[in-house]
Amino acid sequence: MITAPVTVPEREHYLNASYGLKSWLLTKDHKRIALLYLATITFFFFLGGLFAVMIRLELLTPQGDMVQSETYNKLFTMHGVNMVFFFLLPAIPATLGNFLVPLMIGARDLAFPKLNLASWYIFTIGGLFTLYALLSGGVDTGWTFYTPYSTTYSNSFVIATALGIFIAGFSSILTGLNFIVTIHRMRAPGLTWFRLPLFIWSHYAASLIMVLGTPVIAVTIVLLAAERAFHIGIFDPAIGGDPVLFQHLFWFYSHPAVYIMILPAMAVISELVAASARKRVYGYEFVAYASVAIAVFGFLVWGHHMFVSGQSVYAGLVFSVLSYLVAVPSAVKVFNWTATLHKGSIALETPMLYTFGFIGLFTIGGMTGLFVAALGLDVHVHDTYFVVAHFHYIMVGGTIMAYLGGLHFWWPKITGRMYPEILAKLSALVVFIGFNLTFFPQFILGYLGMPRRYHAYPDEFQVLNVMSTAGASILAVGYLLPMCYFIWSLRYGKIAPDNPWGAVGLEWQTLSPPPVENFDEIPIVTHEAYDYVSLPNGSVTPKKEANVR
Amino acid sequence: MSEQSLSEHSISTTSYYLVFLALMVGTALTTWIAYLDLGWLNTPVALGIACTKAMLVVLYFMHVKHGTKLTKIVAVSGIFWLLLLLGFTMADILTRGWLGFPGK
Known part of the structure; x- marks a missing residue:
C-alpha cells in the first residue's frame, strides 16, 4: 500500500514554522499541543509501567520477598493512579483527538486554542502534584481511594495525590468542552452530522462524559480531602456519614471514565477498519448512535462495582440489568466492524494488526464484563485477579492496542515520515503475545480465588504468576519497540506521502505534515464518510470539490 | 447552526x-x-x-x-445528569433493609 517516497521540497508546516522551546510552550496550534500531550503521557505511561514491572517481579515468587506489604500497596496504587488518570484517560483524546478532530472536520484549529494550551498546562501541573506525592513517600489506598481507609487510617499522601487528580480533571473538562464546541460550530461546508467520520462521533460522545462526569469526581475528591482533614462527617459513619456514599460518587464518574478511554479507542478502530478494508463502515448510523448510547448507558451502571459493598440487593439488581444493557451498543460496534471486513479488500499493515488485536481482546474483556455484572458470580470473583484481568483486557487490550494502531496509522501525517513496517508488525505481534501471556493466566488465578492487592500468595498459584510475569516482560519489549523506531523514524524514516493508505478522510487530503492552518482552502464536503466506491483512490479533490492542497 | x-x-x-x-x-x-x-x-x-x-x-x-436552544439543552442535561446521580444513589440508600437482614 505504501507508494514510492515523494520528494517534498522544503516547505513550511506546523513542525518547522517556528523553532525553540518558547514556540512550543506558547503554541496555540492543536497539532503541537497534541505532541506536547504525547510527550507528557508517554512519560506517565513508562512511570506507571515501571510500577507494573515491580509488581510483577514481586509476584514472581509466592513469598513477599522483594518489598514489604506497605510498599506493595503503594506500588499498585501509584501504578493505577498514573495509568488511569495520567495516561489512559487523556491517551487518545488529548493526542490523536487533539491532532485529528480539526483536520477531520476541515477546520483550522479547535474552537478555543488558548484553552487547549491551558488544558495541557493544567494536566501537567496535576501530574506534578502526583509526582510530588510519589517522591514524598507515595500513597497506598489503591487508585479508588475507598473510605474509610483513605479518610481515616491511611498514613500516606492521600490529599496531595487526590489534588493532582482534581487538577488534571479540569484539563479533561476543558478538552471535552473544546471538542464539543468545535464539532458543533466548525465543521466544513457540506460536512453534515451523518457525513462525519465515526472518529468524530466517538470523540463527541466521550467529550459528553468528560464534561458531565468529571465535575462529580472533582466534588468527590474535595469531599474526601475535607473529610480527611476536618472530619466533616460525609463518609464516616461514626459521625453520621456513609462510606458507601463515597463509592457511589466515585463510580458515578469512574465507570463512565472507562468509556472516556474506550470510546476514543473505538473511534480509532472505526477509521482503521474502514481504511484497511476500503469500505464504508457497515451500519454507519448504528455505530454512530451506539457511541452516544454507550456514553448515556455508561452513566447508569456504576453500582456493579459495589455488589459486595453493602449496597442494597434491589439496587444491585437494577445495576446488574443496566450493565447487561450497555453491552448491546458495544456489541453493535464489534459486529459492525466485523461485517465491514466481510468481503473487504483488507490490507494487513501494522494498524490493521492492532485493529485485529483490539477486536479480539476487547471482546474477551467485554464478555468477561458480563460475568462480573452478574450478581451471583461477582460475589465469587470480586476483588480477585479475574477482575484485574477483565479490566486490563478492556483498558490495555482495548485502549492501548487502539492507541498504538492509531499512532502507526497517523504517524505519517503527524511527522511526515514512515515507520519501519516489518519492525512495526513484529512489535504488534510481540504486544499481542505478551499481553495475553500476562493477563489470561490472571483470569484463571482469579477464578481459583487469588485475591488482588496482596504481595504474597499460596504456592499453588506460582506457575500462573510466573507465566504472567514472563508475559509482562514480553509486553514491555513490545511497548519499548515502537518508542524506539518512532524516534528513529523522525530522522531516518522514509518521507511519507500525503496519503500513504489511500484513505478518504479530510485529514489525508492535506499535506504531511500539515501546514500550520491545516488547509490552504477550507474543503467543501460532498461525500459521505468512507465513500470508497466513489473515491477509490482516497482523493476527494479531483472533480467537483475545492482543491484543499 | x-x-x-x-x-x-x-x-x-x-x-x-x-x-x-x-x-x-x-x-x-x-x-x-x-x-x-x-x-x-x-x-x-x-x-x-x-x-x-x-x-x-x-x-x-x-x-x-436568552440563550440558544442548544444552550438550554446543555443546561437541562446537566440537571438531568445530577438527578441520575441522586436518583440511583437513593435507589440504594432507600432500599437497604428491604430483605430484613442487616446490610441487604
Whole structure:
C-alpha cells in the first residue's frame, strides 16, 4: 500500500514554522499541543509501567520477598493512579483527538486554542502534584481511594495525590468542552452530522462524559480531602456519614471514565477498519448512535462495582440489568466492524494488526464484563485477579492496542515520515503475545480465588504468576519497540506521502505534515464518510470539490 | 447552526441588580432559618433556597434565559445528569433493609 517516497521540497508546516522551546510552550496550534500531550503521557505511561514491572517481579515468587506489604500497596496504587488518570484517560483524546478532530472536520484549529494550551498546562501541573506525592513517600489506598481507609487510617499522601487528580480533571473538562464546541460550530461546508467520520462521533460522545462526569469526581475528591482533614462527617459513619456514599460518587464518574478511554479507542478502530478494508463502515448510523448510547448507558451502571459493598440487593439488581444493557451498543460496534471486513479488500499493515488485536481482546474483556455484572458470580470473583484481568483486557487490550494502531496509522501525517513496517508488525505481534501471556493466566488465578492487592500468595498459584510475569516482560519489549523506531523514524524514516493508505478522510487530503492552518482552502464536503466506491483512490479533490492542497 | 449572539437579548443592568438583590435575600434567609428548628423541613427548605439561587444565577448571570436552544439543552442535561446521580444513589440508600437482614 505504501507508494514510492515523494520528494517534498522544503516547505513550511506546523513542525518547522517556528523553532525553540518558547514556540512550543506558547503554541496555540492543536497539532503541537497534541505532541506536547504525547510527550507528557508517554512519560506517565513508562512511570506507571515501571510500577507494573515491580509488581510483577514481586509476584514472581509466592513469598513477599522483594518489598514489604506497605510498599506493595503503594506500588499498585501509584501504578493505577498514573495509568488511569495520567495516561489512559487523556491517551487518545488529548493526542490523536487533539491532532485529528480539526483536520477531520476541515477546520483550522479547535474552537478555543488558548484553552487547549491551558488544558495541557493544567494536566501537567496535576501530574506534578502526583509526582510530588510519589517522591514524598507515595500513597497506598489503591487508585479508588475507598473510605474509610483513605479518610481515616491511611498514613500516606492521600490529599496531595487526590489534588493532582482534581487538577488534571479540569484539563479533561476543558478538552471535552473544546471538542464539543468545535464539532458543533466548525465543521466544513457540506460536512453534515451523518457525513462525519465515526472518529468524530466517538470523540463527541466521550467529550459528553468528560464534561458531565468529571465535575462529580472533582466534588468527590474535595469531599474526601475535607473529610480527611476536618472530619466533616460525609463518609464516616461514626459521625453520621456513609462510606458507601463515597463509592457511589466515585463510580458515578469512574465507570463512565472507562468509556472516556474506550470510546476514543473505538473511534480509532472505526477509521482503521474502514481504511484497511476500503469500505464504508457497515451500519454507519448504528455505530454512530451506539457511541452516544454507550456514553448515556455508561452513566447508569456504576453500582456493579459495589455488589459486595453493602449496597442494597434491589439496587444491585437494577445495576446488574443496566450493565447487561450497555453491552448491546458495544456489541453493535464489534459486529459492525466485523461485517465491514466481510468481503473487504483488507490490507494487513501494522494498524490493521492492532485493529485485529483490539477486536479480539476487547471482546474477551467485554464478555468477561458480563460475568462480573452478574450478581451471583461477582460475589465469587470480586476483588480477585479475574477482575484485574477483565479490566486490563478492556483498558490495555482495548485502549492501548487502539492507541498504538492509531499512532502507526497517523504517524505519517503527524511527522511526515514512515515507520519501519516489518519492525512495526513484529512489535504488534510481540504486544499481542505478551499481553495475553500476562493477563489470561490472571483470569484463571482469579477464578481459583487469588485475591488482588496482596504481595504474597499460596504456592499453588506460582506457575500462573510466573507465566504472567514472563508475559509482562514480553509486553514491555513490545511497548519499548515502537518508542524506539518512532524516534528513529523522525530522522531516518522514509518521507511519507500525503496519503500513504489511500484513505478518504479530510485529514489525508492535506499535506504531511500539515501546514500550520491545516488547509490552504477550507474543503467543501460532498461525500459521505468512507465513500470508497466513489473515491477509490482516497482523493476527494479531483472533480467537483475545492482543491484543499 | 443558527447564530444568535447574546447581545441580541442583552439583560438590563436593572435586572442584574434585582437578581443580585434576590441572591442576597436568599443568603440572609438561609442564615436566618439555620437558627430555626423546622423539624423535617430543615433540609428541604435550605435546599429549596439554594436551588432557587442557583437557578437565578444560571438563567440571568449565565444568560441561559436568552440563550440558544442548544444552550438550554446543555443546561437541562446537566440537571438531568445530577438527578441520575441522586436518583440511583437513593435507589440504594432507600432500599437497604428491604430483605430484613442487616446490610441487604
